[in-house]
Amino acid sequence: MSRRSRRRAPAERGVVEIEDLASNARGVGHVDGKAVFVADTLPGERVLYRPTKRKPRFDEASLETLFSASATRTTPRCKHFGVCGGCALQHADAAAQIEFKQSQLMDALERVGKVRPETVLAPLSDARWGYRRRARLGVKYVPKKGGTLVGFRERGAPFIALLERCEVLVESVGTRLTELARMIDTLSIRQRLPQIEVAAADNAVALVLRVLDSPTEADRAQLAAFGQTHGFSIYLQPGNEDTIEPLSLDAPALYYELPAYDVRLYFRPNDFVQIHAGINRAMVDQALSLLQLDHDDTVLELFAGLGNFSLPMARTARRVITVEGEGGLVERARDNARANGLDNIEAHVANLFEPPATAAWTTGPVDKVLIDPPRSGALEVLDQVAATGARRIVYCSCHPATLARDAGELVGRLGYRLTHAGVMDMFPHTAHIESMAVFERTGS
Template sequence: MVQFYSSKQRKVKSDNLTVIAESLDVKGQGVAHYQGKIIFITDLLPGEQAQIQFTEEKRQFAKAKVSKRLTDSLDRVAPFCRHFGICGGCQQQHVTPALQRAAKISRLEYLFQRETGSAVKSLPVITGSEYGYRRRARFGLQYQHAERRLRMGFRQSQSNVLVELKMCPVLQPELEKLLLPVADCLNKLAAVKHLGHVELVNADNGVSVILRHLKPLTTNDKILLTAFARRYNLNVYLVDNSANRLKLVSLASNDSEPYYSIENVKLTFDPQNFIQVNPEINKKMVAQALDWLALEPQDRVLDLFCGMGNFTLPIARHVNAVVGVEGVAELVAQGRFNASLNQLTNVEFYQADLEFDIDCQPWAKMGFNKILLDPARAGAMGVMPHIIKFKPERVVYISCNPTTLVKDSQQLLTAGYQLMSVRMLDMFPHTSHLESMALFCRDLSK
């Protein structure tokens, strides 16, 4: 029988506690309540009943695992990957995609309701392939002295232990089929004990392998890697302990850099720099942003946190002028190169730290009637007052963190903007990541 006792913290005796999950959180945990306490339960879906055991308990909530599941939900499916439940890469392969999305939408709408006081109804989710969607992945490498071999894989959840991957169905097929050959090749290197990580990137013009090594490679190691690249038609890059990069071999195409195309624009990129890993959703996201901006030939658009021009250059094809601002110098240089490559002369790129006062920046004195921003997880709190000063007609906010999106949105709403549309992007199926985008319009009568 469940009992409470009073001390500095009220605790629940969890032996043989039976609960029914009421909902699913964005991390794929079942949510139940017992005597006023919220319980988050790993591997329990809404409507399922189970006996649980606490793994952590706080004053307001507890975490638990299932000791025995008593009923099964129709939303429970067999995981597609043999490593699911051990590997920390995916959290929700046991859940139907429909329920995954519904849980994330519910979280997004709840946060807007809590912060703004107004009900928000999001538009249909932007969806794509549920498996085979990742065109980029970084794998940890750990040499096992007892086994005298190298492990390659993702880490377990909340652990430094590597799960050695034999398959990874969320990777694009071109990358998944390389998992075992890459691991086998790395195990043959003399430097096998001194490797940091390996990254696989699938571009429109072929696959690149980026290997981080902590000690110099021998000539024979480079010969082995070159032969491997020739066999699988790969680009191979070596990155040493000082982050210096050497292009060992380029075989996948005659192009000097990887690239992808979007909205009739060709975007080359440094294989170590950030790109959106889900190309299908990225194309739909950019198309939605262009539609929401309602671009006209006379528009002047500001793209903040622009990277190498994922949005900037497609926008440039429709407007009078566009300015992209980014904090990373290498991405700014890549954006300028891509503008030249695509013969777009109405684009300017600037480097600036958008967390500091930007009034002295040359681009801050220009006029813009529309703004797009795509910040990192920390959000754009520092730049929101400056966006408001520009008084743009429309603001499109791309977000990888709903909490900072909602907080930043509050500043726009207070300044008289209206939240016109919100959409969730299923950028990372089977994971806890929640990507979204929002459109704000200014009341032109004010």
């Protein structure tokens, strides 16, 4: 058999009607009973597609020709949309994006958790561009592409996309990717600098450069000059996260504020903070409203982090008990409580995926609970939550499937009912879904 005959034949193009959006925001239709997932398409559209990957039960495909467009289709603002993997929904208008996310949440609750909320919360939305205050950017020196590339990975590929700007990053960074790349070109360690973390605070923007070799004095001078020119605080990370240090000793302490609660939270550039400042403020407001706090309440917060919820709650509640698995975050949460004049918060360190059976916070009594877990959810700690006797639980989720799973446990086994659920558009133009749900003890 010749080499030519062994080559795969070109994939046959086909026409499909897009019926819905999958969880990754690709349009899905069916051809001869087989599902076809087509990127950059919307429900109601008729398209010519080209298969990119064939599997027994479904095909993945790219969009070749749009025969009929959805009324919700819009022109992407970013010229790199479709190449850069950072966004998946810029071709859909704001209302369609919210509808997709709300639909995904409700579908997960019904399909996975076998539950429906009594009330669907109105979606939380805010700024749709320049909102992203935390990001991890890849860096790669590629002479054939003109030098250093700085940005997100290409869609469906491990390569860093060649970006001139990013429309969802905070403007001070998103509009300066080219300048940042050209500055890195001048460094002696340009081939030993694989990553930059962005952390935008209310008072400063930090860039944390992962450096595999020590920068020279000339490199440090270049970095300092770039930071001074553009208003960035430059940090270097030669090893793990514990090695992060500011390039300059006069780097300001980073903070963000929640003015409605007279709270200022200090954080380090590698600490977790919510991506979207506007949605975070709305999220805290909604969570506290739904908790229905009063001055006699004892509140338990799990996965408490820096105090994003606990400090505002402490302005009203009699007592707030917090639990977080990362000791460094607990220390900073305690510092934040002291800095804000709050002495009614008890902060504990514990692995909530292997919760201790005898810790004081596991036995109650507790009036209200707030849970804000990572993508893996809070399954391991739900029995302890129920054992506290809490009348009301507010659950903030960053993954609909694990929220749905946990909702099924709370409703089906632990004596709660799902009263409210709805989405928060923390990541506009992406398929990422943040949501909030409220559970009340049956008979409360």
